[in-house]
Amino acid sequence: MTLIDRDRAVVWHPFTQAATALPPLPVVSASGSWLHLADGTRVFDAISSWWTCLIGHSHPQLVAAIASQAARLDHVIFAGCTHPSAVELAEQLVARAPAGLTRVFYSDDGSTAVEVALKMAVQFHAQSGQPQRTRFLALEAGYHGDTFGAMSVGDPADFAGPFAPLLWPVSRIPVPVVNGDPLRADVDMTAALAALDLLLAKKGDSIAALIVEPLVQGAGGMRMHTPAFLQAVSARVRAHGGLVIADEVMTGFGRTGALFASTHGGLQPDLLCLAKGLTGGTLPLSATLATDAIFAAFLGPDARRALLHGHSFTANPIACAVALASLRVGEDESLLERAAALHAFYASFLPQLQALDGVRAVRWLGGIGVVELHGGGYHDAQKSQQVRDACLRDGVLIRPLGPVIYTMPPLGSRLADVERAWQVIATALECHT
Ligand SMILES: Cc1ncc(COP(=O)(O)O)c(C=O)c1O
Known part of the structure; x- marks a missing residue:
């Protein structure tokens, strides 16, 4: 056979x-x-x-990083334990990420990085005296992964059909899609921003966060928008007390010509989701980066105030080691x-x-x-x-x-x-x- x-x-x-x-x-x-x-x-x-x-596939330095970490420490529970590769990778990510992102929460793939960000946003508001902020805003034709939260904030049209009855209600913003080079494009955003303004006027107090794929909406058809649109939408959501989640699972690590697409638009997200290229594409690993203010809202004497979320392979040492090697090689090359x-x-x-x-x-x-x-x-x-x-x-x-x-x-x-x-x-x- x-x-x-x-x-x-x-x-x-x-x-x-x-x-x-x-x-x-x-x-x-x-x-x-x-x-x-x-x-x-x-x-x-x-x-x-x-x-x-x-x-590139099977890059010798990435292969060597995997082998050497596997021989030293293959895996360890990440609740109550830590290890050098996870700490160093968190330091390196914080040093490179858009300003203000100071905490790194590890998980396994793009979908879980998004789930974590969504949970952080809801719990942040609940623990900051605004428990009514549970609604998410997203862009039309967005895609954020295949778990239930990620499917909810994604556009259900093409991917989530049978599950639609189980997904949360999400408010979607029209996107003025541009062709050519989005960094040079000038597009009329009036209609899209007017729709957003209307939505915020009605529901602004219930918004937990806006989630966006900055500049390029991948699975929805590599749809591109301008940095000006990204800025304008984010500023409006923030003015109504919502957080901004940048889903850079696809756009991260240089795909758009900047290390993070958010920075083309000068966006400083409150939460940043990374996966895919994080390990150079060798092993599953993802990270959700958060601001100090978000992290602080989870502190307190009550254990239930913590983010009660984790996966068996959170911060797997081999994956963290190869992610560090990928960052190094990315700069060297x-x-x-x-x-x-x-x-x-x-x-x-x-x-x-x-x-x-x-x-x-x-x-x-x-x-x-x-x-x-x-x-x-x-x-x-x-x-x-x-x-x-x-x-x-x-x-x-x-x-x-x-x-x-x-x-x-x-x-x-x-x-x-x-x-x-x-x-x-x-x-x-x-x-x-
Ligand atoms: C922007 C974005 N977010 C999240 C995901 C989900 O990532 P994963 O397939 O690793 O769960 C993807 C996958 O293509 C993606 O493009």
Whole structure:
């Protein structure tokens, strides 16, 4: 039996309709930006394996950090114990994060980082004399993960259908989406801000927090907005006593050309969610960063005033050690400059695709380059699937979000490889749109 046959007999894959999906790619090893398949061929990982692989696969310094930490301390309970890698990583994250974020709470993945932030926001208000603040504000087409709280604040349209009756009521703000380069765009925000003002006038006193994916809404279709919009929305929510949660699970660690997308807009969030690229994409680990004021609200003689939340593998030492190594390598290998080079490439290449019949819009920011096609919903956009299949035949792995085709390669990729990937995508677009 082949690996694929054995897989099909026992494995249930995420976000996959097993009845119709193509056979999974049998990946036996990876290095740099390349996945090596069982038949000896290789595929360019143009989406960084679900946006996790920050620098490149199996980077020797990251592999060494994992091995050496595993041999020293594999795991230890993180309630009542601590260890050097968790403490040093917290120090390093606080030193790099937007100003004011001084406390690091570890969990396992992007969804749990978001759950923790949501719980912190509600409990903060409850313990600060405002227990009525339990409502969340979110952006239309947002995505924050697949646990129930994260699904609630995400837009239910494409992902949470059967669970909709179980999700909390959330107020959603329209987003003035921009194409091209969002850092240069100037867009009329009047309607979106008027909708927000109306909402705040009615419900401002009940708002716990606004949650946003700063500048790029990932799973919702790599939708981009301007720093000015981010600033304006955050300022309004704060003026009504709400907190601001920046979900940088996707945008963190240089993907948008700044270490954190929040800083493009000068946003200083009250809570910051990090995952994916935190470990360079090697192991699951996430972090929710909070301000002093939030941390202080959980202090007191009553044990129930604490944040009663934790996971078995909270602050796993191996994951923390490789996260530290990833931060070091990211700086040594100038990832932000590499993101700037990708941004410049997209700016020179993507506008010409706009001329193709099937293309609705192009946009780019840092290491993220996007072509949005006309037509098709999230689950039935056939043209983008044809483009995906054609790219795979030519050695490039993409995973369209409905009609949205994009690349977000490991930031350590050779520019020539990214350029080739886009030649392949462009050819496929010409044939299939
Ligand atoms: C912005 C954002 N938040 C949260 C998540 C959930 O992360 P995870 O899949 O690690 O649970 C994702 C995943 O894509 C994301 O893009």
